[in-house]
Amino acid sequence: MLPLLFTIVSCVLFGSSAGIDSEEVCYGSTFRLPFEYTPPVFRGRLYFTPSNGGSRRVVMDNGEAKAPRIKVSYGSVQFTDLHKKDDGTFSVSFDGNRLIDVITLKILDCAEDDIENYGDFYNCAVPRQTEYVEFTPLHNLDETKILWNRTDPQTNKRGRGQVRYNTLELESVTQADSGYYNFRRKDNTLLSRKRLTVQENKSYNEAKVNEQLVIRNRFSGALWSVTFTPKGETEPITLINAGMLVEDEDWSLSLPFSGRISVVHSNIEINPVESSDSGLFEFRDSQGNLVHTAEVKVQYASAPTFVYIAIVVGIIFGGIVCCCCVRKCCCKKSSSKRDEPAPQAAAAPVVHYHDKSQPTHPSYSHARAPDYTHQPMNPLVYREPATTSLGPPVAAPGGLRAAPALSLNSDCLSSDPEPKFELKGLTFPSAPPLSSDFAVCHVYTSDKLNFP
CATH class of the missing domain: 2.60.40.10 (Immunoglobulins)
Structure with a gap:
């Protein structure tokens, strides 16, 4: 059932x-x-x-x-x-x-996280009911040991840390101290749990080609080992082993810092710096704990400030000179254009008509105003003291302007056709036209102008 x-x-x-x-x-x-x-x-x-x-x-x-x-x-x-x-x-x-x-x-994992740098001092509070403190390293969770026991002083002497005034103290921590710290009662009940992570010190260094670089390490007196991993690569190169520079006759020439690296008071000095020195430097102690990592970035050395100032001044001066040259050339061209004489039409030859039959409609031609500044004056010609006639200026052949002259041999007083008074027995011939067109002079006969 x-x-x-x-x-x-x-x-x-x-x-x-x-x-x-x-x-x-x-x-x-x-x-x-x-x-x-x-x-x-x-x-x-x-x-x-x-x-x-x-x-x-x-x-x-x-x-x-x-x-x-x-x-x-x-x-x-x-x-x-x-x-x-x-x-x-x-x-x-x-x-x-x-x-x-x-x-x-x-x-x-509900442990409280604590992070310290290599070489720092670590301390944490211990609960009052704690009977012992146990430690489990991060790299081996199956390995647990007692650091401190309230009722066993011998265990306290062998342990890494010391409990003073309910405080756990660890001096100069390394990666070997990274792990879990459990605080337990006498019945093994867990009171609290800490997880300590020790990390390396880090630095960033900028260097310039052909200058000196010093990578500082604040820990001295230890037999450090230093490796270098070039930028873009994963395989490290050993530079210092147990505090001594690596020197091997067979492959020393292939070292990236051959003849340029030295150790001065636990610091690394590189002189001169080359462009291939960019990368990561790692310092480790004798137990293999990572102490310090230094990232190096190499830049090309810049020119002094006065060089840049000189370049800027040179550019400005060159611009000013170019502007002046261009302006001068433009002024020359404009002045040469003003000095050139304007093209003139060739003067038409003088034509005299002796035929009695003349065209009934005269043609007109407008001539350029005469220039009297550079031409000499022709002397006045007196044919008769009683009557004189001012003839118009006639262009000289070959492009030269003739000076105005008083002459009684002009047929017309202007380029326009006008009536002409003719004395019986005495005729004033007309002046030649100022253009190539036909010019007609009209003859007017009057008996009133006949003198005895």
């Missing part, structure tokens, strides 16, 4: 649970199984499969614990002081063959 009742209750309990429960707990804490997997409700086998790939094992069978950190009581199953290796899956079996995954347990 009881087996049948157990089977019915189990089916109801497991049937009501859909899927797998996921639980997350902090490192060092306690995990309690759900009620349906505790005695007297559950009397089967409880299995655990670690997530790190370990083998499956039985942790409880018929209400009996099969692991040292499992506490089984009536109506309660507890897993105490959980570690990272307790991360995994719990399974149950009803008939001894078929397994059903019921719980997935994930261990969280």
